[in-house]
Amino acid sequence: MKPELPTAVGKKNGSTKDQSAVLERLSHLSLEPNPVLMEHAKQRAMSVQNRIADRITAFAGSMWFVYIHIIWFSSWIGFGVEKYPYGLLTMIVSLEAIFLSTFVMISQNRADAKRQVIADQQWQTVKEEDRQNEELLNLSNEILKLTKAIHSSTKAGPEGAPLPKS
Numbered sequence: 816m817k818p819e820l821p822t823a824v825g826k827k828n829g830s831t832k833d834q835s836a837v838l839e840r841l842s843h844l845s846l847e848p849n850p851v852l853m854e855h856a857k858q859r860a861m862s863v864q865n866r867i868a869d870r871i872t873a874f875a876g877s878m879w880f881v882y883i884h885i886i887w888f889s890s891w892i893g894f895g896v897e898k899y900p901y902g903l904l905t906m907i908v909s910l911e912a913i914f915l916s917t918f919v920m921i922s923q924n925r926a927d928a929k930r931q932v933i934a935d936q937q938w939q940t941v942k943e944e945d946r947q948n949e950e951l952l953n954l955s956n957e958i959l960k961l962t963k964a965i966h967s968s969t970k971a972g973p974e975g976a977p978l979p980k981s
Contacts, residue, residue, distance in 0.1 A: 851936045852929060859925070872922040875915055 859865045874880055888904070890896075897903050 849933065849936070851932050855929060855932045859928075865925075868918060868921045869925070872918045875918060876922075 859869075891904050892901070
């Protein structure tokens, strides 16, 4: 699967060439999932409550949810289930809104948990990279000292003079 880039509106024909060049450069990148997020998803899926909440938020955030409600409200009013001002419908919709807002908060908490998992992993990566950088700096300093020592011991005297023996 290749990454997709948004197309720019109002650009000249050259933009498609630029985009194809960028896509060509990015085509070798693998799009494998983050292993930490995969582990987080496995742990989350172990809870029945989380699975139920995930399914409800997935459905409530879909266009099917909107279509069903359009049909439901239209039918309720069109078939005259109750008279205006639709007290029962208002109460049902209000209760639904209360529950859906709760599921939205659950969804936000889930997204926050994912972001925290990623942030924790990135922090571990930063600490590891910092340790590696310190190690590389120490090695570079050792190489510099050895290079200076070799340079000073092999430094020749006047032009054509033999190197000093140690």
